[in-house]
Amino acid sequence: MTVLEVKNLQKTFGTIQAVQDISFSVEAGEVFTIIGPNGAGKTTTLEMIEGLVTPDQGEIRFGEMNWGKHAVAIKKKIGVQPQSSAMFDLLTPEENLNLFATFYDKARPTEEILELINLTDHRNNHVKKLSGGQRQRLAIGLAMISDPEIIFLDEPTTGLDPQARRNIWDIILQLKQLGKTTILTTHYMEEAEKLSDRVCIVDQGNIVTLDTPAALIEKLTEEREVRLSFIDGAAAAEEADRYSKNLDSVARTERVGTSLKLWTTKPEDTLYSLFGFTKEKNYQVEQVSIRELSLEDVFIAFTGKEWRD
Amino acid sequence: MNNIKQFKQMFLAQLKLTFREKQAWFWGIFFPVILMVIFMVIFSGGSNDEFSAKVAIVDENPNPTSETLLHQINALPVLEVESGGPVSREKADELVKDKDVDAAIILPESVDATSLLLVVNKENEQGITAQALSSILDKFVQQANLFAVGAEPIYELQFEAISSGSNELNYTDFLLTGMIALAIAQGGLFGMVDLVEMRRKGLIKRLRMTPANMNIFGLSDMIMRLLFSVIQIILLSLIGVLIFGAKLYINFPSLLIVFILGALSFNALGYFISSFSKTTEAYMGVANIFSFLMMFLSGIFIPVETMPDWIQPISNVLPLTYFVEGLRDSMVYSTSIFSGTLWLGIGILAIWGILSYLIGSWLYKRKSIVATR
Numbered sequence: 001m002t003v004l005e006v007k008n009l010q011k012t013f014g015t016i017q018a019v020q021d022i023s024f025s026v027e028a029g030e031v032f033t034i035i036g037p038n039g040a041g042k043t044t045t046l047e048m049i050e051g052l053v054t055p056d057q058g059e060i061r062f063g064e065m066n067w068g069k070h071a072v073a074i075k076k077k078i079g080v081q082p083q084s085s086a087m088f089d090l091l092t093p094e095e096n097l098n099l100f101a102t103f104y105d106k107a108r109p110t111e112e113i114l115e116l117i118n119l120t121d122h123r124n125n126h127v128k129k130l131s132g133g134q135r136q137r138l139a140i141g142l143a144m145i146s147d148p149e150i151i152f153l154d155e156p157t158t159g160l161d162p163q164a165r166r167n168i169w170d171i172i173l174q175l176k177q178l179g180k181t182t183i184l185t186t187h188y189m190e191e192a193e194k195l196s197d198r199v200c201i202v203d204q205g206n207i208v209t210l211d212t213p214a215a216l217i218e219k220l221t222e223e224r225e226v227r228l229s230f231i232d233g234a235a236a237a238e239e240a241d242r243y244s245k246n247l248d249s250v251a252r253t254e255r256v257g258t259s260l261k262l263w264t265t266k267p268e269d270t271l272y273s274l275f276g277f278t279k280e281k282n283y284q285v286e287q288v289s290i291r292e293l294s295l296e297d298v299f300i301a302f303t304g305k306e307w308r309d
Numbered sequence: 310m311n312n313i314k315q316f317k318q319m320f321l322a323q324l325k326l327t328f329r330e331k332q333a334w335f336w337g338i339f340f341p342v343i344l345m346v347i348f349m350v351i352f353s354g355g356s357n358d359e360f361s362a363k364v365a366i367v368d369e370n371p372n373p374t375s376e377t378l379l380h381q382i383n384a385l386p387v388l389e390v391e392s393g394g395p396v397s398r399e400k401a402d403e404l405v406k407d408k409d410v411d412a413a414i415i416l417p418e419s420v421d422a423t424s425l426l427l428v429v430n431k432e433n434e435q436g437i438t439a440q441a442l443s444s445i446l447d448k449f450v451q452q453a454n455l456f457a458v459g460a461e462p463i464y465e466l467q468f469e470a471i472s473s474g475s476n477e478l479n480y481t482d483f484l485l486t487g488m489i490a491l492a493i494a495q496g497g498l499f500g501m502v503d504l505v506e507m508r509r510k511g512l513i514k515r516l517r518m519t520p521a522n523m524n525i526f527g528l529s530d531m532i533m534r535l536l537f538s539v540i541q542i543i544l545l546s547l548i549g550v551l552i553f554g555a556k557l558y559i560n561f562p563s564l565l566i567v568f569i570l571g572a573l574s575f576n577a578l579g580y581f582i583s584s585f586s587k588t589t590e591a592y593m594g595v596a597n598i599f600s601f602l603m604m605f606l607s608g609i610f611i612p613v614e615t616m617p618d619w620i621q622p623i624s625n626v627l628p629l630t631y632f633v634e635g636l637r638d639s640m641v642y643s644t645s646i647f648s649g650t651l652w653l654g655i656g657i658l659a660i661w662g663i664l665s666y667l668i669g670s671w672l673y674k675r676k677s678i679v680a681t682r
Binding site: 104142 | 311314315318319322325326329330510511512514515517518519520521
């Protein structure tokens with residue numbers, strides 16, 4: 001079931017065309033991630049979907065509802081954690097949650113949310129005394145207070161330490177288990193790869209590609225990098241280098257001392273032949289590795305940009 | 310029903326936010342109290358004393374005329390005669406030069422001489438005391454003239470200051486009402502900095518993402534601010550009345566109208582400033598300019614009437630001028646709610662409030678897209 005459909009969104013601020021043409025649809029229960037370099041139009045796209053910014057062109061539909069006619073109904077259905085974790089700094093987490101709860105007809109018990117975002121111990125501290133990770137968790141808690149069907153998380157882990165990031169991943173996975181739909185933007189490829197069902201890469205206001213993380217990586221698997229290192233010294237490595245150059249699948253090689261790197265389109269076949277050769281020569285191989293391709297490689301391949309935090 | 314629940318929670322939150330904001334207490338309560346106490350201690354002392362001047366009398370050639378005049382001058386209660394009796398001319402000049410006396414009066418040297426000489430220090434020539442002495446003696450001479458020709462004065466000027474509530478209006482009452490007006494005005498003028506801060510932090514944006522009724526949010530905020538101003542007015546009045554002996558004759562309906570319209574208008578002014586201030590620093594800068602301008606030009610410490618002529622037109626457009634006037638009318642003069650002048654002042658105040666609000670809202674709407682980015 002499609003819960004959100006976005007068609008041909010466009011938005012221009014002055015002379016900057018922030019969003020040129022973006023269309024996608026999100027299915028119920030999935031984690032849908034939008035990634036892209038800074039200024040790619042991620043936040044503008046999200047803000048249009050959240051009803052904060054009116055698109056110049058295009059259509060946004062939540063099932064049968066749209067912002068023009070059903071603004072209040074949509075607001076009740078969605079929960080938003082904006083990039084700036086905005087909340088009342090002089091209130092406690094509990095007071096913030098209670099206040100936000102009154103905005104909705106139905107709300108989850110504050111207790112339950114505090115438990116879920118692991119802030120029960122800090123419920124009575126003023127928000128301004130919380131750490132970055134705690135604030136971010138509270139922001140997610142505020143987005144969940146109305147028990148929404150769709151949750152928007154705009155860079156929930158930016159600027160957090162690895163521990164705090166993993167905390168937030170747990171929360172997102174719990175939301176998924178509850179059958180909620182999550183729309184996520186992030187700066188961390190690892191995160192997108194681990195959490196998302198589908199990833200959408202946006203650059204210069206357009207969608208560059210959209211698929212499951214595995215499928216995106218698959219698209220790149222043309223040459224893989226294989227590394228080996230030899231115990232029997234540089235001479236053995238040189239022999240192996242010479243041998244592998246003659247293999248059809250190997251595109252190029254690189255040797256430094258006892259270690260050898262090869263780029264191959266068929267890593268299994270290449271290794272099979274190479275191990276046949278080393279067995280025959282009685283060379284001992286100390287380390288073998290095939291470098292895994294990550295979403296980061298996909299990102300760089302599609303946008304031609306280094307990933308910047 | 311849900312609106313009432315929302316209002317209650319929002320008001321509760323506003324209450325907590327205000328209570329926990331130390332700045333609000335300092336600038337809203339502590340600062341006006343200190344300012345008022347300082348001004349009252351400096352300016353109220355001696356303000357009730359009557360006019361008096363110290364003079365030296367020179368009577369070089371005692372004669373019947375000079376004797377009569379001397380006798381009459383001695384009888385004037387406002388003049389204090391130096392060393393109890395006549396001194397030499399040289400001594401008198403020296404006393405004037407050293408400012409040991411305000412002036413010297415040289416009595417006629419013979420029965421036929423008709424002039425009375427008043428010697429004052431050049432530096433004090435334009436001073437109030439010299440002016441007053443001159444007019445006292447003038448009057449004195451006039452009377453002597455009339456007497457000399459045997460005429461009775463036909464017209465006589467009598468002077469009495471009155472006010473409708475109390476004829477004892479003094480600087481304490483003036484300053485107390487001024488400080489109350491200033492505290493409420495500054496509360497509104499500076500208080501809206503919260504809005505800039507909320508916008509900067511994205512809190513307004515965050516609330517707009519929820520189905521929360523922003524009108525109710527604004528209302529709860531306004532009521533909190535009015536409540537805070539009520540605390541200001543009560544606290545300052547109590548200190549003024551109990552410690553400095555201010556006398557208030559309050560007309561409560563008038564006070565209520567002036568207070569609510571005044572507080573709302575100055576909040577609207579703050580709202581207007583917030584609509585074009587991107588940062589809290591920018592906001593505070595503009596609010597400070599407004600505040601200082603009004604503090605000295607609106608008759609808080611000094612009555613507008615005593616200011617230079619070219620400044621008065623400025624004072625006469627500033628909203629605080631009318632707010633403080635309205636407060637004095639309703640708190641000291643006990644002016645009734647049916648008074649025309651009261652409503653004229655309130656009207657001008659309300660025009661300021663309404664215009665600020667409308668322009669502020671327009672600016673907010675116009676920039677809404679930019680503001681949310």
